[in-house]
Amino acid sequence: ASVGACRVGTMAGAEGAEEVPPNPMAGGLEMVQPQMGSQELPELFEDERKRWLILHVALPRTIMTYDLAQGRSTEAELNDALSNLAWGSIDTEGGEWTLESPDPSLDPPHSSLITYADYVARTYPADQTMEDSAREENLRLAAEKRSCFTCPGEPGSKFRAMFDQMIKNLQHSNKALAKAFDIKKVILNEEELPEDPAKSEAQNIMRFGRHQILPSFWNLLIQLTKQQRRFSVVFRSFHEEQLTQVQKELQLFTQCQHPAYSGQNKTHKPPLMDGNKGSRDLRLTAAAIGRMDRMGGSLHFRDRPQEQTPEEEAVESAENPADSVFRPTEYAFPPYHQAYAGLVDQVLETANTAAIVDDLAFWDAHDRDSSAGKLLLIDRAETKVQHIFFDGNIEKDDANCVDVRDAVKGEALPLQDSSNIYLHRVDFFQAITDVDYYVKAVEACELQMSKRIVQDRHSEGLARALSDQERKQASEAAASMTPKEWLYRNIIPALLPALEACQRDRPEDPIEFIAFYMLRHSKQYSKTLKA
Numbered sequence: 181a182s183v184g185a186c187r188v189g190t191m192a193g194a195e196g197a198e199e200v201p202p203n204p205m206a207g208g209l210e211m212v213q214p215q216m217g218s219q220e221l222p223e224l225f226e227d228e229r230k231r232w233l234i235l236h237v238a239l240p241r242t243i244m245t246y247d248l249a250q251g252r253s254t255e256a257e258l259n260d261a262l263s264n265l266a267w268g269s270i271d272t273e274g275g276e277w278t279l280e281s282p283d284p285s286l287d288p289p290h291s292s293l294i295t296y297a298d299y300v301a302r303t304y305p306a307d308q309t310m311e312d313s314a315r316e317e318n319l320r321l322a323a324e325k326r327s328c329f330t331c332p333g334e335p336g337s338k339f340r341a342m343f344d345q346m347i348k349n350l351q352h353s354n355k356a357l358a359k360a361f362d363i364k365k366v367i368l369n370e371e372e373l374p375e376d377p378a379k380s381e382a383q384n385i386m387r388f389g390r391h392q393i394l395p396s397f398w399n400l401l402i403q404l405t406k407q408q409r410r411f412s413v414v415f416r417s418f419h420e421e422q423l424t425q426v427q428k429e430l431q432l433f434t435q436c437q438h439p440a441y442s443g444q445n446k447t448h449k450p451p452l453m454d455g456n457k458g459s460r461d462l463r464l465t466a467a468a469i470g471r472m473d474r475m476g477g478s479l480h481f482r483d484r485p486q487e488q489t490p491e492e493e494a495v496e497s498a499e500n501p502a503d504s505v506f507r508p509t510e511y512a513f514p515p516y517h518q519a520y521a522g523l524v525d526q527v528l529e530t531a532n533t534a535a536i537v538d539d540l541a542f543w544d545a546h547d548r549d550s551s552a553g554k555l556l557l558i559d560r561a562e563t564k565v566q567h568i569f570f571d572g573n574i575e576k577d578d579a580n581c582v583d584v585r586d587a588v589k590g591e592a593l594p595l596q597d598s599s600n601i602y603l604h605r606v607d608f609f610q611a612i613t614d615v616d617y618y619v620k621a622v623e624a625c626e627l628q629m630s631k632r633i634v635q636d637r638h639s640e641g642l643a644r645a646l647s648d649q650e651r652k653q654a655s656e657a658a659a660s661m662t663p664k665e666w667l668y669r670n671i672i673p674a675l676l677p678a679l680e681a682c683q684r685d686r687p688e689d690p691i692e693f694i695a696f697y698m699l700r701h702s703k704q705y706s707k708t709l710k711a
Contacts, residue, residue: 224633227564231629233404233411233622234528234567236556238581239422241572242606243397245350245390246370249419249540254388255368256327258346261572261608262339263300263329267293277335284342284609286576296336300325308547346612350390356445361386381428382439391440393429396611398441400618401433401462402450412528413462416554416569418540427464430533434462460532468531470523472555474542479519481509487526515685517696520557520587524565543581550579550592557587558602561700563633568625570618572606579603588700589681601629677701 240247241261245254252260265284268277269292277299281289288294304318304325329336330343351366352358361382366389367373375384385392404411417423432438434453443449455461467484486507509526511519527534538554546552556569573581577595584593584602599605604621611617658666678697687693 224630225564228630228633230409231564231566231626233409233626234414234524234565235400235411235622236414236416236554236567236569237397238554238569238571238573238606239415239417239419239426241608242570242611243394244422244426245392245394245612247419248422249417250323252323252327253369253371254390256323258343258368259329259331259336260297260323260326262336262342263296263326265607265609266296266329266336266339268296268299268335269293270299279335279338284339284607286605286607296329297326342609346609347390349395349613352386352389352391352440354446357386357440357447358389360445361439363389366390381432382437385429385432386439393426394611396615396617396619398433398450399615400622401453403619404622405451405453405460411532413533414523414528415464415533415535416538416571417535418538418543418554420537423469423535423537427535431463462533464533464535465531468527468534470527470534470536472536472538474539474552474555477513479511479513479522479536481527484509484527486510514590515681515687515693516557516585516587516590517693517700519555520559521696523557548581550581551583553579553581553583556582556584556602558584558593558598559587559700560593566626566629567602568604568622569602570604570606570621572608572611574603574605576605588697590685601625601632674698 237243240249240252241257246252246257262284265286266279267281267285267288267290268279270277277294277296279296280293300322304322306315306318306322308315310318328334330340331337332340347366347368352361352363357363363386367387370388373387375387379387401413415423415426417426429438433441433450436442436449436452439445440447441450452459453462455463465483467481469483470479470481472479486509509522511522513519523534536554543549543552543554554569554571556567558567559565569582569584571582579595579598582603584595584598585591586593593602595603602625604625606621607617614620658670661669675694675698678694678701681697682690682693685693
C-alpha cells in the first residue's frame with residue numbers, strides 16, 4: 181500500500197485501532213484549563229464545547245498539488261512551496277543566497293535569515309511604480325526561479341530529498357491499485373496527460389499515478405465524521421475549473437467510490453458521507469457554489485433559488501399566477517451582516533458543503549493586497565460557531581490573499597487577532613507528509629478559541645463585578661434620576677455604536693440592522709453601569 185493510503189487507513193479506524201468516543205469535546209478541551217488568577221475559570225457551555233466548525237479550505241498549496249490560476253504544475257508548485265519554507269543568508273560580497281535551514285519550516289531558525297522566495301522577490305522587484313513590461317518580466321523571472329528551486333545546480337538542491345519525500349507521500353505505490361489502473365510512473369506536469377473524456381472519472385483521477393488532493397484532507401473528513409462532529413466545508417478558489425476537479429473527487433469519495441478510497445484493490449473504505457444510511461451529505465452541488473464579486477459587492481449563488489417569506493411568495497403568485505420566476509440567491513455587501521447570515525443561516529443550513537469562486541481580478545487590481553483577497557466574515561461575538569480558513573499562501577506577517585472582516589462592523593481584523601483561531605497558515609510540506617496534519621490544525625485552532633472565550637468571559641466577569649454597596653448606590657442614583665437622565669445614562673451609551681454603524685452603512689432596514697448589531701455585540705456594552 182502507498183505511504184499515504186496506509187496512514188489514512190490507520191487513522192480511519194483499521195482493525196484493532198482504538199475507537200474514537202462519540203461527540204468529543206472541541207479540540208484540546210479535555211486538557212486542564214490554564215489558571216487565571218485565584219478565581220475559578222468560567223465553564224464553557226455544551227454547545228461551545230462542541231462548536232459548529234465551518235472550514236474554509238483553499239485549493240492550491242492547501243489541499244491540491246497544482247495551481248491553475250497561476251499556471252503552476254505540481255512540479256512547479258512543490259518547488260515554489262519549498263522556496264517559501266527554505267531559510268538562508270545572503271553573502272555580503274556576492275549577494276548570493278545560501279541555504280541555512282536543515283528542514284522546511286514556516287518560521288526562520290534565526291531572525292537574520294530570509295526565505296529563498298523573499299530573496300527572489302528582492303532580486304526581481306515587481307511593484308506598481310514600474311513599467312508594465314518590466315514588471316511582468318520580473319514576475320516571470322521570479323516565478324521561474326522558484327519553480328526550479330530544488331533542481332540540480334540551483335540554490336535549493338539540498339532540499340531535493342524533501343521534494344522527493346513529498347512525491348513519495350503523494351504517489352500510489354499500492355501494487356494492486358497500480359495494476360488495476362495501469363500506473364507506470366508518476367507524472368508531475370498536468371499538461372503531459374490531459375483528461376480523456378473516453379475514460380471513466382476514476383481512470384482520469386488516477387492518470388497521474390498520484391493524489392491530486394492531499395490524503396491529509398480526506399483524513400480530516402474521515403475523522404470528523406467518525407467523531408460525529410457538526411462541521412461544514414466551504415471550498416475557496418480563484419479558479420472555477422480547479423473547483424470542478426475537487427467536486428468530482430469529492431462526489432466519488434463521499435460515496436466510497438473514489439479509486440484510492442473504495443475498499444477495493446487493497447484500499448481502505450471511509451464511512452459514507454453522501455446522505456445514505458443516515459450519513460451526512462458532504463457532496464457539493466451546483467446550488468451551493470457561489471461567485472464573489474468584490475467590485476460589485478455581492479455573493480451570488482446563481483443555481484440556488486432566493487428564499488422568500490410567505491408574504492413575498494403570495495405577492496409573486498398573485499403577480500405571476502401562471503409562471504413562477506426563478507430568482508437566484510444573492511447577498512449584497514457592504515454592510516456585511518446579510519452576506520454572513522446568508523451563508524451561515526441559509527446556504528449551510530441546507531448544504532453541508534459549499535464553495536465560493538473568489539474574485540481574482542479584484543485582488544490583482546489591488547496589487548494583491550489582503551484587503552482585496554478572499555473575504556472571510558467573522559462574528560466575534562459568536563461562541564458556538566467557529567470559522568477556520570486554511571490557506572498555504574498566508575504569510576507570516578500578512579494574511580496576503582485572505583481578507584478577514586467583522587461581519588457587523590465591516591472592519592478588517594488584525595492578523596494577530598485572527599491567526600490560529602480563524603486563520604491557519606498551512607505548512608504545505610507537513611500537510612503532504614503528515615496525514616494527521618489537518619486534524620491537528622483543527623484541534624489547535626479550537627483550543628485557541630476556547631482559551632479566548634474563557635479569557636474574555638473571565639475579564640468580563642471581573643469588569644462587571646460590583647459589591648453589594650456599589651449596587652445599592654447605583655440603585656439609589658437611578659431612582660433619583662429623571663426619565664431623560666436615566667435613558668442617557670443607561671440606554672444611549674449602549675445604542676451609540678449601533679447607531680453610528682447604522683448611519684455609516686445606511687442599510688435598507690435600519691431597525692433590523694440595529695437589532696442584529698445589539699444581539700451580536702451584547703458583550704461590548706455593560707448592562708450594569710456605575711453611578
